[in-house]
Amino acid sequence: MHAFGGPEYTKGHGTQNDFVILPDPSGELELTDDRVRALCDRQRGLGADGVLRVIRAGDLPGAPADVPDDVWFMDYRNADGSIAEMCGNGVRVFARYLVESGLAEQGELAIGTRAGVRPVRTHADGRVTVEMGQAKIFGESTTTVAGTSFPGVAIDVGNPHLACVGEHELDLLDLTVAPPHDPNLFPDGVNVEFVQPVNDDEVRMRVHERGVGETRSCGTGTVAATAAALHAAGQTTGRRLVHIPGGTVEVEITASGSTLTGPAVLVGSGRLASEWWQNP
Numbered sequence: 688m689h690a691f692g693g694p695e696y697t698k699g700h701g702t703q704n705d706f707v708i709l710p711d712p713s714g715e716l717e718l719t720d721d722r723v724r725a726l727c728d729r730q731r732g733l734g735a736d737g738v739l740r741v742i743r744a745g746d747l748p749g750a751p752a753d754v755p756d757d758v759w760f761m762d763y764r765n766a767d768g769s770i771a772e773m774c775g776n777g778v779r780v781f782a783r784y785l786v787e788s789g790l791a792e793q794g795e796l797a798i799g800t801r802a803g804v805r806p807v808r809t810h811a812d813g814r815v816t817v818e819m820g821q822a823k824i825f826g827e828s829t830t831t832v833a834g835t836s837f838p839g840v841a842i843d844v845g846n847p848h849l850a851c852v853g854e855h856e857l858d859l860l861d862l863t864v865a866p867p868h869d870p871n872l873f874p875d876g877v878n879v880e881f882v883q884p885v886n887d888d889e890v891r892m893r894v895h896e897r898g899v900g901e902t903r904s905c906g907t908g909t910v911a912a913t914a915a916a917l918h919a920a921g922q923t924t925g926r927r928l929v930h931i932p933g934g935t936v937e938v939e940i941t942a943s944g945s946t947l948t949g950p951a952v953l954v955g956s957g958r959l960a961s962e963w964w965q966n967p
């Protein structure tokens with residue numbers, strides 16, 4: 688058998704939050720935690736922050752009941768193999784993949800996630816806009832980095848976030864270690880954002896992601912950062928450009944929901960070696 692007879696893959700990223708996309712149109716791939724960890728490993732695998740399996744909702748056991756069976760479902764996994772409810776950069780890359788591979792038309796489409804269906808609009812210039820739902824503030828908490836305390840707000844964007852807004856020296860933060868969190872408020876762990884307002888329209892952000900580590904961008908994190916920046920300014924609605932190490936995205940928070948707009952890049956495609964897939 689040809690060495691590269693394993694599953695097809697595509698590599699992509701959204702503001703340098705990078706993913707291995709695995710098409711699974713007939714729901715046959717056995718995507719174990721070990722395989723996810725190996726795929727995401729930057730030495731022994733392809734290297735990525737996460738895996739996006741492309742599967743019909745009806746073929747995925749445990750897909751939420753409110754996602755119709757025929758909808759393409761983003762089965763998202765973090766680099767450590769854990770499952771997360773939602774990934775804002777992942778949805779944009781997933782949408783771009785569906786369009787480029789002929790599984791969806793350019794324009795309006797709907798993508799299934801564990802946080803529910805997300806309406807998406809793909810633009811001709813490669814950007815993608817995602818309706819991210821409501822960013823719900825559900826408490827206050829504090830984390831620490833190298834002995835310094837950072838107060839923040841707890842925000843649900845489908846997945847959990849602690850967004851800490853302040854005049855932080857962002858470039859000096861050591862995020863090689865996971866910032867500690869209150870397990871009572873975040874029983875399933877949390878993504879932590881450090882947010883520095885630049886002016887009334889822009890913020891800078893760094894993030895430590897649950898299940899990954901520091902990443903160069905986090906889409907749900909940028910929505911949480913915007914909601915937190917508005918909250919700190921005494922507002923509930925508004926827009927921000929969010930500058931992350933991997934680029935810039937636009938977020939708008941309205942009374943009923945939120946949108947995230949940013950680039951989605953497909954890097955290349957190939958086939959995994961069957962021997963590697965069997966024993967990664």
Ligand SMILES: N[C@@H](CCC[C@H](N)C(=O)O)C(=O)O
Nearest residue numbers: 771774775776846905906907
């Ligand atoms: N990078 C993602 C978020 C991925 C999931 C997150 N690590 C979690 O465990 O909740 C994004 O772009 O939103």
